[in-house]
Amino acid sequence: xENNKLPNxxxxxxxxxxxxxLVALDIxxxxxxxxxxxxxxxxxxxxxxxxxxxxxHLAKPLSDNNIAFWNTIKNWLDKRFEHHYxxxxxxxxxxxxxxxxxxxxxxxxxxxxxxxxLYELWISAEKRFKQKQVExxxxxxxEVLAIQREIFNEKNAELKEIIPKIxxxxxxxxxxxxxxxxxxxxxxGIPSENQQLFIQALIGFLISAQVQDGWEITNSQFTExxxxxxxxxxxxxxxxxxxxxxADLDHTKYVDKLFIKKINEISHHEVLTExxxxxxxxxxxxxxxxxxxxxxxxxxxxxxxxxxRKHNSKYREKxxxxxxxxxxxxxxxxxxxxxxxxxxxxxxxxxxxNTPIDFRNGVYHILADDDNDNIHWKLRR
Numbered sequence: 584x585e586n587n588k589l590p591n592x593x594x595x596x597x598x599x600x601x602x603x604x605l606v607a608l609d610i611x612x613x614x615x616x617x618x619x620x621x622x623x624x625x626x627x628x629x630x631x632x633x634x635x636x637x638x639x640h641l642a643k644p645l646s647d648n649n650i651a652f653w654n655t656i657k658n659w660l661d662k663r664f665e666h667h668y669x670x671x672x673x674x675x676x677x678x679x680x681x682x683x684x685x686x687x688x689x690x691x692x693x694x695x696x697x698x699x700x701l702y703e704l705w706i707s708a709e710k711r712f713k714q715k716q717v718e719x720x721x722x723x724x725x726e727v728l729a730i731q732r733e734i735f736n737e738k739n740a741e742l743k744e745i746i747p748k749i750x751x752x753x754x755x756x757x758x759x760x761x762x763x764x765x766x767x768x769x770x771x772g773i774p775s776e777n778q779q780l781f782i783q784a785l786i787g788f789l790i791s792a793q794v795q796d797g798w799e800i801t802n803s804q805f806t807e808x809x810x811x812x813x814x815x816x817x818x819x820x821x822x823x824x825x826x827x828x829x830a831d832l833d834h835t836k837y838v839d840k841l842f843i844k845k846i847n848e849i850s851h852h853e854v855l856t857e858x859x860x861x862x863x864x865x866x867x868x869x870x871x872x873x874x875x876x877x878x879x880x881x882x883x884x885x886x887x888x889x890x891x892r893k894h895n896s897k898y899r900e901k902x903x904x905x906x907x908x909x910x911x912x913x914x915x916x917x918x919x920x921x922x923x924x925x926x927x928x929x930x931x932x933x934x935x936x937n938t939p940i941d942f943r944n945g946v947y948h949i950l951a952d953d954d955n956d957n958i959h960w961k962l963r964r
Contacts, residue, residue, distance in 0.1 A: 602640040602758045603627055604786050605765060606675065610636070611789070612769060614802040622789065622798035626658065635659070635669050639676035645753055646681040647704050653730045659745050660738045666745050675752040689751050697746050705731040777816040784812045784933045791885050811881075815934035823935045823942070824872040826864075834859050842951040848961045849917040854925075858948055865945025882933040889930055890946055894958055897924060905964045913962055921960045 607628045611620050614630070621629040628636040637655045645652060655674050659666055666672065680686045685700040692700070708728045715722045724732070734742055756764055762782070769785075770778035788808045789798065815821065837843055837859045846858055873879045901920045905911055929943035951958040 598758055599638075599640045601786075602761065603638045604789055605758070605761045606636070606638050606755075607789055608765060608782075608785055609761075609768075611800060611805045614805065616802055618802050620798075620800045620802075620805070622800075624798065625664065633669065634671045634673055635664075635666075636673040636675055639674070639678065640758060641676060641678050643678065644681040645676060645678040645684065645686055645751075647684050647686070648708065648725075648727045649678075650727055650730075651676065651678075652686075653727050653734075656734060656742070656745075656749075657730050659749075660734060660741050666741075666748065669748065671750050672745060672748045673750045673752060675755050677755050677757050678753055680751075680753045686751055686753070689749075694743070694747050697749075698743060701742075701746075702735065705735050773813070773816050774818070777821075780931075780934070780936060781812060781816045783931070784816070785809070787885075787933060788812070791888065812934070821934045821936060823932070823937050823939060824868055826867050826871060828860070828864055832860065832863060837862070840952055841954065842948040845951050845958075845960050846921070848959075849914055849921060851918045851921055851960070854921070858944070861941045861945035862948040862952070863945070865942050865949055868942055868945075869949075879934070886930070886932045887946060887950060890943070891950060891956060891958065893930075894924065894947070894950075898959070898962070902962050902964070905962050913964065917960055917962045920962060 603622070607620060607622050610628060610630060614620060618633065619631040621631070626635045627638040630636075637658070639651050641651060643649070652674065658664065659672050685704070688700075689697065705728075708725075708731060712722070712724055712728055755761075765782050766778050770781045773781045785808070788805075789800065834856060840862075842858065842862060843855060846852075846855060869880075869883060873883050897920065901916065905913065905916055924947065925940075925944050929938045929940045932938045932942070947958065950956040951960075
């Protein structure tokens with residue numbers, strides 16, 4: 584099966600992405616022994632040799648001419664999408680089906696009825712369009728009508744092939760209800776103060792499994808991760824380690840370090856002392872507290888990856904802004920970029936319930952001190 588992500592499967596909002604991950608987590612728990620789960624690789628959520636699931640977090644009713652439905656059909660008819668690989672094609676949506684919609688009878692309808700209902704929707708849309716053109720000759724077809732034309736004029740045969748596989752799951756719980764459901768289903772054996780963190784850690788694992796064009800999680804990987812995270816959160820709160828910071832740190836020992844040179848590149852001299860303090864503090868935590876705990880150190884390595892991804896994403900964004908704004912000074916913009924990342928709320932390091940900002944910033948400097956990690960503060964046009 585080719586690694587082709589479909590053109591209309593991008594999610595539009597942070598909540599929609601978070602919701603999609605919750606749905607994926609729920610599905611991961613139901614994987615058979617030899618199955619794999621993909622996220623954003625062939626569509627929203629995919630189960631190997633079984634189902635491709637498009638996940639929608641929408642409020643408006645699922646009507647006959649709902650763009651979410653027709654876009655989903657268009658995706659499944661894309662020539663790069665190998666529908667024969669799946670037993671079912673599922674549209675899972677938080678929407679309720681409209682009272683007069685054909686989708687109310689979808690599950691009980693045979694293939695011929697499903698096809699004729701969809702075909703009639705297209706014909707009716709064409710009639711409405713022609714009527715409007717009489718009134719307004721320059722009236723353009725709607726996005727839904729354009730998709731319907733493409734489907735019935737160019738992909739009619741393929742549509743008949745996928746119709747038997749299409750399953751519509753409406754009235755799915757919204758994000759808040761889905762989160763509560765996940766806690767009830769999968770975190771019952773975890774102390775109450777850690778239940779939310781347990782689900783967050785599992786979501787973090789799904790995110791960390793990202794590869795170039797999507798995520799792939801095997802049943803064995805997921806099972807092992809659940810075991811590790813479960814062992815971390817079974818025993819109550821995990822407070823971030825505390826160590827005594829040196830009061831007489833010799834900052835001159837660090838002036839030739841690569842991470843200091845990168846700060847000097849943007850003439851941000853006033854942050855040097857703080858950067859050295861954070862660098863030393865983070866190293867002390869890692870070597871004294873995390874290195875001896877295999878699971879915690881594994882999570883630290885993943886934490887590094889998360890910070891690298893965040894830096895790289897923001898770096899590209901700010902470089903693009905510089906290209907669009909020729910009057911912006913590179914050094915000042917670079918200082919602002921540095922300050923934004925250093926002042927942002929720190930991501931949690933699993934399994935701890937808190938992560939100090941000076942530890943997170945220290946990890947950034949550890950990464951910047953290694954040229955292989957490609958962490959820079961000076962922006963480029």
